[in-house]
Amino acid sequence: MLETRGLYAGYKELHILFDVDFKAERNKITAVVGPNGSGKSTLLKSIFGFTTIYDGQVVLEDRDITKLPPHEKTRLGIAYLPQTDNVFTELTVRENLVIAGYILDESEYQDRLELALSVFPELRDKMDRKAGMLSGGERQFLGIATALIRKAKVLMLDEPTAMLSPKFASQIFERIVNLRDELKLTIVLVEQNVIKALEISDNAFMLISGKVAFSGTARELLEHEKFERFVVGYTL
Ligand SMILES: Nc1ncnc2c1ncn2[C@@H]1O[C@H](COP(=O)(O)OP(=O)(O)OP(=O)(O)O)[C@@H](O)[C@H]1O
Known part of the structure; x- marks a missing residue:
């Protein structure tokens, strides 16, 4: 609690x-x-x-x-997702996810990535797109996905x-x-x-x-x- x-x-x-x-x-x-x-x-x-x-x-x-x-x-x-500025808009979706997992080892990162993408499958085919080019909703998905990778x-x-x-x-x-x-x-x-x-x-x-x-x-x-x-x- x-x-x-x-x-x-x-x-x-x-x-x-x-x-x-x-x-x-x-x-x-x-x-x-x-x-x-x-x-x-x-x-x-x-x-x-x-x-x-x-x-x-x-x-x-x-x-x-x-x-x-x-x-x-x-x-x-604990993860805090502010209303805006919750992703790095100049980086790709993949780069945002990698940065979120920087303290994890490779296999743990892959597990967390799979988990995040199973919750937000629409990110799968946008991995190389800049986060700033996502729709507002997709950007929220990405923000939450990065929190899942950080094991929130x-x-x-x-x-x-x-x-x-x-x-x-x-x-x-x-x-x-x-x-x-x-x-x-x-x-x-x-x-x-x-x-x-x-x-x-x-x-x-x-x-x-x-x-x-x-x-x-x-x-x-x-x-x-x-x-x-x-x-x-x-x-x-
Ligand atoms: N960084 C800041 N520095 C100084 N005052 C601030 C700051 N952020 C918010 N405030 C002030 O704190 C008060 C409460 O703001 P807060 O954003 O917590 O309200 P809120 O209930 O989330 O409002 P909203 O529904 O409009 O987002 C407001 O008067 C606001 O102007």
Whole structure:
């Protein structure tokens, strides 16, 4: 389980998150929803080590990892895929995958590559294409594939369907479900597409102005009597 306990974080003197208790259970999809600017991305960045943490803890399987730098968190199996810039656009698909596996020996790399390509078979015939020439959806596939090569156990996805057509967005949602069910990954999903995200998620957190306004199951949030107001007006 990945958790934050009483987390206060932000950017230097700009405080964004206040007393956030967050939990991503193993082998579950946890949605993080909330209005623009409520701190969803900041939560992911704080877990990964890209913000200033004023107080509180980031905990992975009961180990305090608050102060570990991002590369150490990667080694522990946490992957953070930002909304953009999650692949090297000037490099080919193959080169992106090779770089992700640079610490693996050849046979381990081949095994991980096969696994990643079995989840995202559409990358197979695009191996020599520059990542920058892929469609937005394919680029997301590649980003997640590189995380699989790095042996990620926890995937933190920041708006993976942003700017995608509805067709590609539903493909991404389907693959996220596969990653949970077939590879048993733990997934944290920040999404603007709230209803779709909640439909595939097990648990949900809503942030408003940097504070947890709701935590429970995704179904509880979807069926909440104030859900319309949550989503439309984001008021409690
Ligand atoms: N690198 C940064 N430096 C300073 N302030 C930042 C930085 N990144 C984000 N912020 C500020 O932190 C606040 C929360 O932003 P954040 O991106 O976490 O919100 P969000 O809920 O993910 O929003 P959105 O849904 O629009 O992506 C915003 O006021 C934003 O301007």
